[in-house]
Amino acid sequence: MDITRKGFFGLAASAIAAVASGPTVAAAPKAASRIAKARRTLIRGADIITMDPKLGEIAGGDVLLDGGKIAAVGKGLNAGDAEIVDGRGMILMPGMIDAHRHVWEGMDNGVIAKISRTINNYNEYKLRTMVCYTPEDAWLAQYASAIQAIDSGVTSLVDYCHIFHTAELAEQAARGLIDSGIAGTFCYQVSHTPTYKAGDTVRMADANAMRNAGPDDTHWRTVALLRERVFTGKDGLVRFGLCPSPGFNGRALTAIAAEMARIRTYEPHIVSQHHHRSKEVLPPHLFNQFEQLGPAKLLGPDYQVVHGNGMTDAELALCRDNGVMIAATTMGEQSYPDPSIHGRARAMGVAAGIGVDGALAFTHDYFQHVRGGFYNLFRTDEGKRIASAYQGEDALDFVTRLGARAIREDGVTGTITVGKRADLLLLRTDRINFPIVGPFADRVANYSNQPDIDTVWIAGIVRKRGGEMVGVDMKGLKARINAASTRINEQGATINFV
Ligand SMILES: [Zn+2]
Numbered sequence: 221m222d223i224t225r226k227g228f229f230g231l232a233a234s235a236i237a238a239v240a241s242g243p244t245v246a247a248a249p250k251a252a253s254r255i256a257k258a259r260r261t262l263i264r265g266a267d268i269i270t271m272d273p274k275l276g277e278i279a280g281g282d283v284l285l286d287g288g289k290i291a292a293v294g295k296g297l298n299a300g301d302a303e304i305v306d307g308r309g310m311i312l313m314p315g316m317i318d319a320h321r322h323v324w325e326g327m328d329n330g331v332i333a334k335i336s337r338t339i340n341n342y343n344e345y346k347l348r349t350m351v352c353y354t355p356e357d358a359w360l361a362q363y364a365s366a367i368q369a370i371d372s373g374v375t376s377l378v379d380y381c382h383i384f385h386t387a388e389l390a391e392q393a394a395r396g397l398i399d400s401g402i403a404g405t406f407c408y409q410v411s412h413t414p415t416y417k418a419g420d421t422v423r424m425a426d427a428n429a430m431r432n433a434g435p436d437d438t439h440w441r442t443v444a445l446l447r448e449r450v451f452t453g454k455d456g457l458v459r460f461g462l463c464p465s466p467g468f469n470g471r472a473l474t475a476i477a478a479e480m481a482r483i484r485t486y487e488p489h490i491v492s493q494h495h496h497r498s499k500e501v502l503p504p505h506l507f508n509q510f511e512q513l514g515p516a517k518l519l520g521p522d523y524q525v526v527h528g529n530g531m532t533d534a535e536l537a538l539c540r541d542n543g544v545m546i547a548a549t550t551m552g553e554q555s556y557p558d559p560s561i562h563g564r565a566r567a568m569g570v571a572a573g574i575g576v577d578g579a580l581a582f583t584h585d586y587f588q589h590v591r592g593g594f595y596n597l598f599r600t601d602e603g604k605r606i607a608s609a610y611q612g613e614d615a616l617d618f619v620t621r622l623g624a625r626a627i628r629e630d631g632v633t634g635t636i637t638v639g640k641r642a643d644l645l646l647l648r649t650d651r652i653n654f655p656i657v658g659p660f661a662d663r664v665a666n667y668s669n670q671p672d673i674d675t676v677w678i679a680g681i682v683r684k685r686g687g688e689m690v691g692v693d694m695k696g697l698k699a700r701i702n703a704a705s706t707r708i709n710e711q712g713a714t715i716n717f718v
Pocket residue numbers: 320322380494526577578
């Protein structure tokens with residue numbers, strides 16, 4: 221589809237108007253304006269897991285937030301007129317980082333289980349639903365799902381956006397993520413040109429070919445539009461990234477190199493790509509070209525390998541030596557023959573994070589993924605050796621300090637350190653079974669759950685307080701995503717794949 225500037229502006233504007241004025245959209249895109257301003261704040265008397273090797277844990281410590289950053293860490297701090305938050309009896313830790321999530325899927329939590337009797341697999345589900353989203357739906361899916369992430373203590377993530385391929389959908393998807401107030405990188409995938417719609421009869425082979433196709437002109441125009449209209453600079457809480465076509469579609473190295481070269485002309489903060497090495501579950505031509513990328517000099521500090529399970533030590537060394545990041549998805553990796561790579565990658569000196577991945581199928585309680593990552597290590601003897609040396613802090617590393625490196629936010633977030641962005645979680649510890657002994661990181665890694673999250677700050681702005689999201693009508697939002705999801709899935713069910 222050719223999109224003129226005029227048509228695009230018109231559609232985007234009407235999408236926003238529709239969302240803002242519709243009867244079911246009380247929260248609207250304007251919800252973003254309800255995000256409070258960053259205030260000078262002193263969190264007093266908390267038990268602090270700084271994740272900063274120089275600071276360690278501080279019992280009964282104070283943290284001063286100023287101008288969206290961490291201004292001071294210590295004990296007995298004085299802060300004049302700062303707002304005081306009583307952190308006594310609570311644990312303060314860095315906001316958690318999700319290195320790989322398909323954010324849009326928060327629209328359809330649980331749907332993969334619910335539809336299993338009628339729809340064969342995840343890819344068919346995507347093929348049905350992706351052509352039924354309106355731009356308003358795209359905004360809503362991204363906004364609502366990112367709000368869910370913040371609610372679960374995730375303050376920064378990499379969004380692997382692999383369903384909203386037209387310019388209208390992609391722009392609204394990006395804006396939804398930005399409007400949520402979360403930090404991280406929005407990665408638009410340059411592929412998929414489905415030409416069918418609800419009610420059509422389509423050969424499944426054709427639909428799959430469209431899904432796996434490489435980029436065409438419409439994708440590059442969309443990338444240019446996103447750069448012109450949404451991501452004009454390099455800074456901002458949400459940065460611009462790209463995902464190449466799925467698994468490079470098994471294409472020749474020259475085609476992969478050409479795609480990568482064009483991707484990099486847009487200066488993406490992150491180039492994120494799924495690479496599975498578990499050949500037992502996927503066609504060998506898919507996801508397995510990683511070994512070709514190093515010698516072809518296509519790897520670099522912008523490159524993020526997703527999954528990477530089954531990678532060899534030589535490939536991990538290639539990652540380390542080229543500054544390549546890895547986003548393992550510890551709970552999602554359980555269904556593959558090889559265990560999650562995060563422990564081995566970390567031991568090899570690679571910037572490794574973890575992530576929720578399929579937000580529609582895995583719990584959003586991110587502490588469960590942290591624990592899943594730790595216990596995943598026990599699937600191999602090597603992993604057991606790695607795990608035997610772990611403290612709670614090591615388990616938390618993947619979602620804090622090292623996690624920040626795995627999303628190219630090293631030096632920005634991930635530790636409670638003066639000068640870093642004030643991305644913080646204050647956790648309640650008053651549940652009867654919450655431990656009172658051991659390092660604070662051990663207690664959190666073993667026992668914390670989403671309902672324990674009392675307060676969330678992103679860039680010094682309070683997003684959750686007293687266990688409730690601030691400035692977000694959560695009930696209304698749930699009603700909106702339920703209505704949209706129901707409609708999209710009903711429409712998707714009318715597509716007749718043959
Ligand atoms: Zn994924």
